Amino acid sequence: xxxxxxxxxxxxxxxASPASGPWPITLDDVTVRYPxxxxxxxxxxxxxxxxxxxxxxxxxxxxxxxxxxxxNGLVKPSSGTVTxxxxxxxxxxxxxxxxxxxxxxxxxxxxxxxxRTSVYRNAMVGRFSHTPTWRTLLGIHTAQDxxxxxxxxxxxxMLEKVWGRAGALSGGQKQxxxxxxxxxxxxxxxxxDEPVASLDPPTAHSVMADLADINAxxxxxxxxxxxxxxxxxxYTTRMIGLxxxxxxxxxPAGSATDADFEQIYGRPVxxxxxxxxx
Amino acid sequence: MTATATQPTQPxxxxxxxxxxxxxxxxxxxxGLVVSLVIVLAFWDIDIEWDKVAQLPTDLVHYxxxxxxxxxxSMLGEAALQTWRSVSMAWIGAILGVVLxxxxxxxxxxxxxxxxxxxxxxxxxxxxxxxxEVLIAIIILTVTGLTPFTGALALAIGGIGTHAKWTYxxxxxxxxxxxxxxxxxxxxxxxxIRWGLWPVAxxxxxxxxxxxFEINVRTSxxxxxxxxxxxxxxxxxxxxxxQWDTVGVLIIVVIVVTMIIDAISGAIRRRIMEGAKVRGxxxxx
Numbered sequence: 425x426x427x428x429x430x431x432x433x434x435x436x437x438x439x440a441s442p443a444s445g446p447w448p449i450t451l452d453d454v455t456v457r458y459p460x461x462x463x464x465x466x467x468x469x470x471x472x473x474x475x476x477x478x479x480x481x482x483x484x485x486x487x488x489x490x491x492x493x494x495x496n497g498l499v500k501p502s503s504g505t506v507t508x509x510x511x512x513x514x515x516x517x518x519x520x521x522x523x524x525x526x527x528x529x530x531x532x533x534x535x536x537x538x539x540r541t542s543v544y545r546n547a548m549v550g551r552f553s554h555t556p557t558w559r560t561l562l563g564i565h566t567a568q569d570x571x572x573x574x575x576x577x578x579x580x581x582m583l584e585k586v587w588g589r590a591g592a593l594s595g596g597q598k599q600x601x602x603x604x605x606x607x608x609x610x611x612x613x614x615x616x617d618e619p620v621a622s623l624d625p626p627t628a629h630s631v632m633a634d635l636a637d638i639n640a641x642x643x644x645x646x647x648x649x650x651x652x653x654x655x656x657x658x659y660t661t662r663m664i665g666l667x668x669x670x671x672x673x674x675x676p677a678g679s680a681t682d683a684d685f686e687q688i689y690g691r692p693v694x695x696x697x698x699x700x701x702x
Numbered sequence: 703m704t705a706t707a708t709q710p711t712q713p714x715x716x717x718x719x720x721x722x723x724x725x726x727x728x729x730x731x732x733x734g735l736v737v738s739l740v741i742v743l744a745f746w747d748i749d750i751e752w753d754k755v756a757q758l759p760t761d762l763v764h765y766x767x768x769x770x771x772x773x774x775x776s777m778l779g780e781a782a783l784q785t786w787r788s789v790s791m792a793w794i795g796a797i798l799g800v801v802l803x804x805x806x807x808x809x810x811x812x813x814x815x816x817x818x819x820x821x822x823x824x825x826x827x828x829x830x831x832x833x834x835e836v837l838i839a840i841i842i843l844t845v846t847g848l849t850p851f852t853g854a855l856a857l858a859i860g861g862i863g864t865h866a867k868w869t870y871x872x873x874x875x876x877x878x879x880x881x882x883x884x885x886x887x888x889x890x891x892x893x894x895i896r897w898g899l900w901p902v903a904x905x906x907x908x909x910x911x912x913x914x915f916e917i918n919v920r921t922s923x924x925x926x927x928x929x930x931x932x933x934x935x936x937x938x939x940x941x942x943x944x945q946w947d948t949v950g951v952l953i954i955v956v957i958v959v960t961m962i963i964d965a966i967s968g969a970i971r972r973r974i975m976e977g978a979k980v981r982g983x984x985x986x987x
Contacts, residue, residue: 519890522889525885540905549883549887549889
């Protein structure tokens, strides 16, 4: 697939319509070798169907974050191709890559909010790829953008905090604002990199439930990095196990056994691998 | 279940341990020796007259008495006016300097500007830092003359060297997360700077800008010595005419005004860095 589809998309400023998702994600023989020589992904090939909710499970250093970042184009693969819907991410550059990223929502472990600015300003970042630069620089947004942001915040229960400072929120609330920021993009695909690793168990379940709702209600393709086995079993339908940059498991999440997790982790299952059922 | 007492572990005899060799600290010792030599040479070179050093406390008391025993308060109005000129010079210098430093400092930060932009900019900042404001004022006054504006320009240009360095160091110290989120959402480099880096770095940069103003208030008095106006020029004139009672008033005014500005500026800086008290959240209906 080439970048023709992306090139045919309207320019920023006119790119106000939501992505015509959900979209599939394809990784074809992807290898990522960092400049320090570490090989984070080794010949990974995957097909994730449109509308699937998939967990990527593995220990720290297994290549989960690299995989998510490669799908978003934040990391360039050393070889292989990554396609998300009509976008060949590996071939896109500059404005075309930015437009493609606008169709891919992303949630981070440490929320990545600007703490000293308002919840509204943080969520409005999700509209950047749909807005002319002069508007974003001056902070002048259309009524339509404001409406999209308010609805996104409302959908995660954060509307009443819209004018508060992001830094004053709890971890769970920050992650919800980060989800709203991603939803404000009106994406076709949602990527989440260890979204519950910094949260307490009840909040972790709550955030995972939000992601499951996004998948069920909006039909978005959701790919979520986890290292806790029970969250993967409870909230996702398919599980991909990564170990040392290679796929060692790919199958249904609900029926994955402890033996499957031991194969992924490369060691016996420990209590820290479980969060607890809710 | 019976608890078992844990036996204390016997320490391993030192002879059985493989102790790594203690690192040699030759470089540290050599550096200490060089620094000591430089200090000795410096004292040797400036040819200190130790008998005058011994006389110094007596002289200080003598001139202190001349200045502060009966200050000429009739000069207070003029002193306040000249101090206001110095503060204005410092303020204009700070604003011009901070604006230019921000514009030049951001592209000099790693991860923002390309290397062919960063390196020349950093080299220019280093050259400016090497030049004291007095020297810059002397160069500028050949064009603009002996005016307070010369002083303001000298403060602005002189401030760029340090303030732009603070700017790019602050930008580089911003945790990458927020900028990455803007990039991941499809933001351009300009948007990453505006909404990923600036909101995080701005309080620190604002605080540094106020600190620059505090520095400029002191430096503006020194610039007055070369005749660009303000309280420094007045101080030079009255010192040359040995009118100690007026000099005393000027010194009191400089100290009081500088301390007040420091206190206000410091309070604002603390407020910026610590943030506002959390207010009630407005409810959306």
